[in-house]
Amino acid sequence: MSHIHIPDGVLPLWLWASGWALALALVALASLAGRRHELRRRVPILAVISAIMLVAMSSEIVPIAYHMNLTVIAGILLGPALSIIAAFIVEVVLALLGHGGVTVLGLNTLIIAAEMILGWALFNAFSRLLARRAAGWAAGLATVLTLLTTTTLLVGIVALAQNPAATLRETGALDPSTLRFGNPFAEGAFRLGLLSPEEAPATGVPPISVSRFAAVVYSLGPIGWLIEALITAAIVGFVARVRPGLLWQNGPAAKMSFGRRPAGDEAARH
Amino acid sequence: MDLAAVDRSATQGRSWLHDAAPAAKLISLAAVLGAVLVSWNVLVLAGIALALAAAVVAARLPLRLAALLAGYPSVFALIFAFASGTGFVNSATIVAKAVTAALAAVLVVLTTPYPRIFSPLQRVTPTIVGDALLMTYRSAFLLLEKFAETLRAIRLRAGLRGRQVVRSGRAATLALGSVLLYSLDLAQRDYDVLRLRGYEGRLRVRRSATFSVPASVAAIVTSLALFSVALLWRVQWRSLNPWSWLVPLLGLVALLLAALLRWRTR
Numbered sequence: 001m002s003h004i005h006i007p008d009g010v011l012p013l014w015l016w017a018s019g020w021a022l023a024l025a026l027v028a029l030a031s032l033a034g035r036r037h038e039l040r041r042r043v044p045i046l047a048v049i050s051a052i053m054l055v056a057m058s059s060e061i062v063p064i065a066y067h068m069n070l071t072v073i074a075g076i077l078l079g080p081a082l083s084i085i086a087a088f089i090v091e092v093v094l095a096l097l098g099h100g101g102v103t104v105l106g107l108n109t110l111i112i113a114a115e116m117i118l119g120w121a122l123f124n125a126f127s128r129l130l131a132r133r134a135a136g137w138a139a140g141l142a143t144v145l146t147l148l149t150t151t152t153l154l155v156g157i158v159a160l161a162q163n164p165a166a167t168l169r170e171t172g173a174l175d176p177s178t179l180r181f182g183n184p185f186a187e188g189a190f191r192l193g194l195l196s197p198e199e200a201p202a203t204g205v206p207p208i209s210v211s212r213f214a215a216v217v218y219s220l221g222p223i224g225w226l227i228e229a230l231i232t233a234a235i236v237g238f239v240a241r242v243r244p245g246l247l248w249q250n251g252p253a254a255k256m257s258f259g260r261r262p263a264g265d266e267a268a269r270h
Numbered sequence: 271m272d273l274a275a276v277d278r279s280a281t282q283g284r285s286w287l288h289d290a291a292p293a294a295k296l297i298s299l300a301a302v303l304g305a306v307l308v309s310w311n312v313l314v315l316a317g318i319a320l321a322l323a324a325a326v327v328a329a330r331l332p333l334r335l336a337a338l339l340a341g342y343p344s345v346f347a348l349i350f351a352f353a354s355g356t357g358f359v360n361s362a363t364i365v366a367k368a369v370t371a372a373l374a375a376v377l378v379v380l381t382t383p384y385p386r387i388f389s390p391l392q393r394v395t396p397t398i399v400g401d402a403l404l405m406t407y408r409s410a411f412l413l414l415e416k417f418a419e420t421l422r423a424i425r426l427r428a429g430l431r432g433r434q435v436v437r438s439g440r441a442a443t444l445a446l447g448s449v450l451l452y453s454l455d456l457a458q459r460d461y462d463v464l465r466l467r468g469y470e471g472r473l474r475v476r477r478s479a480t481f482s483v484p485a486s487v488a489a490i491v492t493s494l495a496l497f498s499v500a501l502l503w504r505v506q507w508r509s510l511n512p513w514s515w516l517v518p519l520l521g522l523v524a525l526l527l528a529a530l531l532r533w534r535t536r
Contacts, residue, residue, distance in 0.1 A: 005346030007368035009307040031396035039398055039471050044460035046398070047405030048453040054410045055417055055449070073450070085399055089406050096379050096387065097276070098339045098372030102303055209354055216353035231443050238447040246454065
């Protein structure tokens with residue numbers, strides 16, 4: 001349950017619009033951070049790691065509605081700044097292929113980016129605690145903890161969608177005299193609550209049961225976490241054996257740019 | 271995910287939808303998404319989905335591929351609908367929303383080559399995002415092919431057959447690991463190519479030389495009509511709900527006409 005598989009038009013406008021705004025702000029910040037370094041080093045590595053995630057996400061394990069993500073490995077290889085951009089790119093391509101909604105693209109970017117950054121941080125922490133020969137274990141542990149955290153984040157988002165006070169904000173504005181969210185569009189289309197089923201009880205749309213959603217997610221999720229952790233551990237173990245420099249010597253993304261210019265690249269105009 | 275088939279349909283297909291301008295198709299996608307956002311009527315959503323299916327048939331798109339791509343999110347939507355426990359009709363509505371939105375996206379992606387889809391996005395995103403978007407799609411083709419090849423080679427060498435789950439899983443993991451290393455070499459090669467060509471930001475996508483104005487207008491008008499129907503039913507639901515069956519009926523008629531047209535001009 002790495003990213004939200006909630007269709008368009010289910011979450012309230014204020015929630016997914018906030019997700020979009022926050023995701024775009026983070027992507028812009030990450031892109032600005034990247035400008036200081038070399039673009040032509042970063043674009044190819046960003047593209048191939050995003051493509052690897054797409055390859056993984058395109059294979060679904062149907063009975064438990066789970067697909068591989070490889071977000072932790074991608075996070076380890078890309079580092080935090082590029083992870084945010086990779087998460088956005090992957091979600092854009094998936095949305096175009098009908099996998100994952102367009103409106104929830106912002107929230108999905110945030111969840112995937114959180115997964116990549118948390119995975120990267122936990123892997124580095126566990127690698128320091130355990131010996132480097134236990135890279136597979138470190139990656140496996142990091143994956144399980146990361147997926148547990150992001151699944152909780154997902155449940156939190158669904159719970160937020162239930163908050164009737166919050167749904168008022170999608171059409172309202174803060175009234176400074178009362179410090180409450182009022183509705184400045186008392187008449188017209190906004191009054192009808194077109195975009196929020198919770199505010200239109202006449203249409204008979206009941207709220208989502210968060211406890212039931214959490215029960216299903218937490219009972220199916222661990223199977224997926226275990227599969228993902230095993231595969232991540234095996235791949236990281238394999239990479240640690242054949243190309244350990246990719247995991248610890250700053251990773252390919254870092255080596256390709258951050259701070260120092262790679263040998264042979266004089267950045268001259270051709 | 272058969273990206274090669276998606277790309278083949280987008281580049282080699284010949285239909286009025288292929289001729290429409292990419293920007294018009296993106297506007298149409300936005301209008302259909304608006305309809306999906308607004309509507310909580312399962313019959314209205316079913317009608318919109320049928321109208322989109324009619325467009326798939328009329329544009330001679332690969333039916334199996336379109337159905338697979340549009341049906342994929344329904345599995346997840348079904349789980350979400352069950353998990354959220356909102357009752358049968360609302361569960362059906364959630365699945366209908368997922369399929370309708372996916373079908374609209376699939377219509378765009380099956381009729382527009384990916385550089386043409388990404389070029390409008392490239393203009394509004396930071397350089398690194400726009401360029402990486404273009405290169406990601408290209409890399410995904412190569413990596414999917416490489417993954418399939420490596421997996422096949424490992425399975426043949428290990429003599430693996432269908433039911434050896436653990437050994438097959440191990441082989442798939444090994445293949446994925448090899449593809450990961452290959453992808454890093456691919457990134458290095460791409461970097462060499464970019465450096466050789468003097469890339470300093472912003473890959474250029476050649477704009478489409480010709481597109482059909484009537485096709486573009488037709489795509490926009492049709493999608494706006496679908497949006498209007500959803501909006502009308504949402505606003506005037508008290509008086510219109512008893513007539514909701516009309517929408518899927520019209521959609522079905524459109525689908526049958528499209529099928530007839532496709533069969534006759536085969």
